[in-house]
Amino acid sequence: MVIKVLAPIAVTGLLLSATMGPTQAIAQQVVLAQDSSFIQTAGSLGLLQVKLGKLAEKKGSSSVVRDFARRMEADYSKVNEELAAGAKQAAYPAPVMLRQHKQVLERFVSMGRSSFDKNYMAEMVSDHGEAVHLFQQESENGRVASLKQLASTTLPTVQQHLALATQTASSVGADVTASTSRERQGS
Helix, strand or coil: CHHHHHHHHHHHHHHHHHHCCHHHHHHHHHHHHHHHHHHHHHHHHHHHHHHHHHHHHHHCCCHHHHHHHHHHHHHHHHHHHHHHHHHHHCCCCCCCCCHHHHHHHHHHHCCCHHHHHHHHHHHHHHHHHHHHHHHHHHHHHCCCHHHHHHHHHHHHHHHHHHHHHHHHHHHCCCCCHHHHHHHHHHC
16 A cells, blocks of 8 residues: 555656756655645545445434435545545545554444444544544645645535534534544644
8 A cells, every 4th residue: 555655656756856956856755745645544534434424324323323424425425536536637546445444444333333323423523623634734735736726625515524523423412522622632
């Protein structure tokens, strides 16, 4: 996975160092690595949202949780297509689910129905807090124009998802104070 992500960066770095001075080439590699990290992390989060959404439609006991899950599945299916197209346009590999997100999915697959709604919604608040931060950073600091534009246009949707996740979490009694304060500290 790391090789797939870093190989295009290394090749680009070699080409850049041939046309620029070494300092400029290193700076350009750092910039490209930041954009690559955005596309991989945001893409992985999006893939997780779709899979968790499908799971929540089956395991969720509350209708508001199942409705939220359906919306996340639909919205992130579209976002994932845009992220994959953005990755392709920027010559990055298509996003795949990262190990940390696979572990989250595995935890929910093995979770019982009785605690699913609260845990799922707490996870949604946390994930969307992370997503808002990612998209905001890329929209402000991204160097690949197409990815920066994608982040800027998607950010309002991700912010709406965070607000909806927080509202839905409150309605099912999920404790989101720890995850929201953790998100604020990480920002």
